[in-house]
Amino acid sequence: MTRFRHILVPVDDSPTSDKALDEAIRLAVFSGAKITLMHVIDDLSHLTGFEPATDYVEQMIPLMRAAGEDLLAKKGEKVLAHGLQLECVLIAEGPGRVFEHVTEQARVSHADLIVLGSHGRRGVKRVLLGSDAEQIIRHAPVPVLVVRGSDEVA
Secondary structure (H helix, E strand, O other): OOOEEEEEEOOOOOOOHHHHHHHHHHHHHHHOOOEEEEEEEEEEHOOOOOOHHHHHHHHOHHHHHHHHHHHHHHHHHHHHOOOOOOEEEEEEOOOOOOHHHHHHHHOOOOEEEEEHHHHHHOHHHHHHOOOOOOHHHHOOOEEEEEEEEEOOOO
16 A cells, blocks of 8 residues: 555535544544645635625635635544644635646645545536546545545445
């Protein structure tokens, strides 16, 4: 088995993301790798189009940032409990899609593996929403391990 030195794990609050983190921890324990947890605030997914710009800037962005920081802290506790080195990265602003931020972080942090969960969107949802996992696979500068959710069909 290849030994990794630095594993990048994009996380959200889904069970699939938890499974990916568990797999990344297993690999890191085996390899002695450092784990970088990353969360990208996808602000477009929270917009309805009806909120005033000032409400969005003054209220929504700080709430999303706080939730992202809390998510990274909770996931980070799990990593630290295994005695692993940890870094956390929160992307809270700036243009670009989630996959662009993840692939760029892999480059700048010199990760040698990305481990992520796949939410398994199919059909119309996949066409309309796209697949971040698929785009990360296509654009990643390093190997990508995709951990499937338990409710997905092969």
